[in-house]
Amino acid sequence: MIVDDGWPIARAAERYDVSWPTAKRWAGRYAQHGAAAMADRSSRPHRSPSRTPQPVVRKIVHLRWKQRLGPVQIAGRLGMPASTVHAVLSRCRINRLSHIDRATGEAIRRYEHDRPGAMxxxxxxxxxxIPDGGGWRYLGRVQGERNRQATARRTGARNTRYEPRIxxxxxxxxxxxxxxxxxxxxxxxxxxxxxxxxxxxxxxxxxxxxxxxxxxxxxxxxxxxxxxxxxxxxxxxxxxxxxxxxxxxxxxxxxxxxxxxxxxxxxxxxxxxxxxxxxxxxxxxxxxxxxxxxxxxxxxxxxxxxxxxxxxxx
Structure with a gap:
């Protein structure tokens, strides 16, 4: 409307319930590149000068995988804010230790066969x-031990040291x-x-x-x-x-x-x-x-x- 029909920017912004800068920006894009420019674009900047450098990201990931350190410990070693370390871990999807194998420190590799019966x-x-009358988890150690002794006497089961066994x-x-x-x-x-x-x-x-x-x-x-x-x-x-x-x-x-x-x-x-x-x-x-x-x-x-x-x- 602004470019083809000559509408004022303020009138077009009021008609479509957007701000004046938004209407001006879209009109400029249409005038410069045509209808192809009217599709939504990512608002992500082309450059991020303050983004954590890739060598530092590799150090953070290495400390997380190999030593399973938290953001505060990693930040202390690398001399950087813990919030930055947490952001890097989240971006790399290793912010939770459940994503990392406890034995090796490597990322967990999950698998699933494609049909029932394959494995x-x-x-x-x-x-x-459980002894007659219930075990210690619900009755406590004292009563649980009494029940265990009574059950062992009833069954006559004993271990090699002649201790009651259920x-x-x-x-x-x-x-x-x-x-x-x-x-x-x-x-x-x-x-x-x-x-x-x-x-x-x-x-x-x-x-x-x-x-x-x-x-x-x-x-x-x-x-x-x-x-x-x-x-x-x-x-x-x-x-x-x-x-x-x-x-x-x-x-x-x-x-x-x-x-x-x-x-x-x-x-x-x-x-x-x-x-x-x-x-x-x-x-x-x-x-x-x-x-x-x-x-x-x-x-x-x-x-x-x-x-x-x-x-x-x-």
């Missing part, structure tokens, strides 16, 4: 059995890499024969839901290093894989599931006996798979990543 993560979570629950867990759907069984040991039996049951359980297993990833526990485990995987048509020694992060999906398992089921409520806790596991697993939102699956339950599953929405 299963397996591991064992060990939990002390035993251990070995929760064998299996998690699908793509969908995060989980399968678990409580057993009384973590021997190779037990681990193989759980794997067979898990493979059959996933097969009922239309999932064929291709690989299984485990740590370097004795059960998973045995020839029996290797032969069982070959019989099932599964390729066994091992994590690197002392690198539990490689099997991080099942490790993270163990924390959810402990918070939601094992330690999440008061149980009056180990039998009561074991009885509650199937219901909790169903809730986890079918109803609990999972951040890794877009806030939806893991079962939604398996298609055409019978009873998926029950």
């Amino acid at each position: 299963l993560h397996v591991d064992v979570k060990k939990l002390g059995n 035993g251990t629950a070995f929760v064998h867990t299996v998690v699908d890499d793509h969908s995060r759907v989980a399968y678990a069984e409580i057993r009384d040991d973590e021997k190779a024969a037990t681990a193989i039996d759980v794997l067979r049951n898990a493979v059959a359980w996933f097969a009922e839901r239309g999932v064929t297993i291709q690989r299984v990833l485990s740590d370097n526990g004795s059960a998973y290093k045995s020839h029996a485990w290797r032969d069982a995987c070959a019989e099932l048509g599964i390729r066994p894989k091992k994590t690197r020694p002392y690198r539990p992060q490689t099997n991080g999906k099942v490790e993270r599931f163990h924390r959810t398992l402990a918070d939601g089921w094992a330690l999440g409520r008061f149980y009056t006996s180990e039998r009561a806790r074991r009885k509650a596991l199937p219901a909790w697993l169903h809730h986890y798979n079918h109803h609990r939102p999972h951040t890794a699956t877009g806030g939806k339950p893991p079962i939604t990543r398996l298609t055409n599953v019978p009873g998926q929405y029950t």
